[in-house]
Structure formats: C-alpha cells, structure tokens
Amino acid sequence: MADGHLFNSISLGGRGGTNPGQLKVHSGGVVWKKQGGGKAVEVDKSDLLGLTWMKVPRSNQLGVRTKDGLYYKFTGFRDQDVASLTTFFQSNFGTTPEEKQLSVSGKNWGEVDLNGNTLTFLVGGKQGFEISLADVSQTQLQGKNDVMLEFHVDDTTGANEKDSLMEISFHIPNSNTQFVGDENCP
Amino acid sequence: GDGRAAVRATTDLIAYRSVNELPPPREMMIQVDQKNEAILLPIYGSMVPFHVATVKNVQSQQDTNRNCYIRILFNVPATPSAPQDANSLKNQGAIYLKEVSFRSKDSRHISELVQLIKTLRRNVMNREFERAERAT
Numbered sequence: 098m099a100d101g102h103l104f105n106s107i108s109l110g111g112r113g114g115t116n117p118g119q120l121k122v123h124s125g126g127v128v129w130k131k132q133g134g135g136k137a138v139e140v141d142k143s144d145l146l147g148l149t150w151m152k153v154p155r156s157n158q159l160g161v162r163t164k165d166g167l168y169y170k171f172t173g174f175r176d177q178d179v180a181s182l183t184t185f186f187q188s189n190f191g192t193t194p195e196e197k198q199l200s201v202s203g204k205n206w207g208e209v210d211l212n213g214n215t216l217t218f219l220v221g222g223k224q225g226f227e228i229s230l231a232d233v234s235q236t237q238l239q240g241k242n243d244v245m246l247e248f249h250v251d252d253t254t255g256a257n258e259k260d261s262l263m264e265i266s267f268h269i270p271n272s273n274t275q276f277v278g279d280e281n282c283p
Numbered sequence: 284g285d286g287r288a289a290v291r292a293t294t295d296l297i298a299y300r301s302v303n304e305l306p307p308p309r310e311m312m313i314q315v316d317q318k319n320e321a322i323l324l325p326i327y328g329s330m331v332p333f334h335v336a337t338v339k340n341v342q343s344q345q346d347t348n349r350n351c352y353i354r355i356l357f358n359v360p361a362t363p364s365a366p367q368d369a370n371s372l373k374n375q376g377a378i379y380l381k382e383v384s385f386r387s388k389d390s391r392h393i394s395e396l397v398q399l400i401k402t403l404r405r406n407v408m409n410r411e412f413e414r415a416e417r418a419t
Contacts, residue, residue, distance in 0.1 A: 110328025114311040154305040154328065170328065172379040201305060203298025203321050203334030205357040218380065225380075226326040243381055250386075259312035259392070262326055263352070264384035268359040272375045 100124050102185060107173040109138065112159075112232045112248070114260070120171055122182060124189045127161060129171060138169055145261050148186060148194035149177055151224065160197070166213045168229070197222040208275070209267065228265065296320070296411075298334040305332065312392065313353065313385060315399045322355070322400055324383060333357070333380075335407050341400045343359050343393045351390040353397065356382050 101123030108115040109129055118131040126141040140161055141162050149160035157174040159182070175180070200207075200223035207220035211230075218225040228246070235247040245266040298321035299305055306316055311325040322338065323330040340356045359379040387393050 112327060114325065115328040152302050153308075154302055155307050172328070199302055201299035201302055201332055203296075203332045203337065205333055205337040205359075205380040206374050209378050218378075226329060226331045229328055243359065245382075259310055259389060260325055260353070260385040260387045262324075263386050264382070265380070266382040268379040268381040270360055270377070270379070273378055274376060275378075283300070 102182060104173065104178065107171050110172060112229065115172065120173075122185060129169070131215075131261075140169070142190045143190065145190060148190075148192055149197050150183070150194045151197040151199055153199055159194070162213070167211070168215050170227075179199040200225045228262075239266070242270060296334050296336045296407075298332045298348065312387075313396055315396065315403060317399075317403060320403060324355075324385070326383075335400065335404045336411070338400060338404050341404075343397045343399050345390060349390075350386075351387045351393045352384060353387065353393050354382065354384045355400070 101121060104120045104122075107118060107120040108117045108133070110116065116131050116136065118129050118136075120127065120129045124142075125229075126139065126143075126145070128140075129138040132135065132174055140163055144163045144165065144269040146164045147160075148162070151158045151160065152173060156172050157176065157179050158170055158172045159174060161169045161171070163169075180185070183194055186194060200220035202220060204220050204225075206246055207218055207225060208220055210217040214229050214231045217227045230246075232248050233246045234249045237245040239245055243266055245264060247264050250264055286368075298316075298319050304319070306314070306323070308330060311328070312323065314323040314330070315321075316323060316332070319332075320335045321332045323332050325331075331349060337357050338355060339358045342354045342356075344352050344354075346352070357380050359381050360374075
C-alpha cells in the first residue's frame, strides 16, 4: 500500500452503539465502510476540521470532525497505529491530532462543553462522555436548575445496542456561572 | 453529623484509576462492575463508568409495548438525600449529571440490574458509613 493505511477492525460509534467495519486512511482523506456493506463514511481532507486521539479501554479512538459539523468516532486502533497514523496525518493532511483523555473516575460532576452539535461532559478536564445534540428531540427546563434532553427513538440503527439512551438530565446549581441566562442550552 | 461524614467520604471514591482498568468492551448494555463498585452505561458507543456511590436511586418500569425502562438518578447538591454536603462546597460551579434513562428489550436484564445496583449501593454506603463512624 503505497498510498495510505488500511485497518480491518475499526468500529464507528454513535447513537445506536457501534458498527464494525474497515477504515482506510489515504492521502486524500478517510473512508470507512461497514462490515458486510451498507453504511459508508467518506471524509475528504479538505472537509476536515480536526482530528483527535483518545485512549479507550483496550484500544484507541480517532475522532474526525468535519467542517459541516459532523463528528465521527472510530475505535480499534493499537498504540503503534496511533504513532504511524499521526505521522501520516502530519505529512498528508498537515494536521496534528489533538490528544484527549477519557475520565474513568466515575464522578457525576464536572463541566459541560458545547462544540458544534456535540455536548461533552468533562470530569476534571477529561472526557466523561459525548452526545450529539442532533439526536435530541426535545429539551425541557425542569424547575430552575435542571435541563432534560430527550433523544429520538431510534429503532433502525440501534440493533447492536441492547440498552438505548432515551433521556439525560443535568443539574446546574446556582453557583454555576457558565450558562446563566441561556436557558435553551444545557 | 454522621450523615455528613458519610457523604464526605463517598465523594472521594473513584471507580478506576486508569483507562486500562476498565473491563474489556463487550455488548453495548448497562453493566455492573462489582469489584470496582461501578456501573457502566452505554453512551454513544462508549461504556461510561460511574461509581455506585454517585447513584441516588434506580427504578425500572414497563410500557404497553413491552419496552422496559431503567432510570438511574444520581446525587446532586441540595436534595433531601444529599444535603449541603462537602461535595457542593468543594465543587462550586460544577454541573451534575442528574438522571439517565435507558430503554431495553430485555426485562430480565433490567430487573437484574436494578437489584444489583441497589445491593451494591447499599453495601458501599454501609461500609462507608461504618468507616466514617469509626473515624469519629
């Protein structure tokens, strides 16, 4: 393979869980194909907004953010893949992936960061979890301090997920100054 | 009082010290890790850990379409079960995850989870309470 790298067991994560597939990184961009056909994801390097690496249990996760506001998360990279791909991204895309850390402390308090469609819950500056606001069907303010997000019922893509997230709510104490006066955003 | 001491102790509990301590990813379903006193929630293709001491309550219910739901409520400041504790003072300005709700097709799995989480939570809280009692 003169032009790029091929990875055979890379899963795409999303609202309905994960889908196994194959990822090709070439000088023009990134292509992922679902195992057995069907869904494919193609990101041209000119559409790339940013890349991230994050260590996850037994693996590494590549985050691909596009200028259209889409955000893909690919999991299944070994540590040595991270090193070789980082070099490849630097020389072919002119981008160095940003390193993120996953929070595993199990705490339920932190910060909320909004970036495009993505809501990130951060614990001690590390990522607890991310959700896509594009999947939120309704937001409700409950009382003065709670925001509830309801997710679309997803019966089509959630086949490999046994338990599906339906609702999530955040408590924003009065001592929080980040979202004062912005009741539409959690 | 005694309650305060117990609450203070539990806010310092952590589930895992490093990413590699998490159980290997399996099915995308809610799991209970007894050893690390954690529950793992499938959120957007990742298993997200929460220490059981952050859990306030857990409930299940079933709708008319045989869908089963599990609702996990977490401790947040200034609620009756978590009074103005060290937590809310220490974490001024923090945002809390208050509640998550999942739908499942497997009602047995959900009722097992409710039992497991309740038992684990009770054991951890009792242990921490006793530890706090001994310390005073």
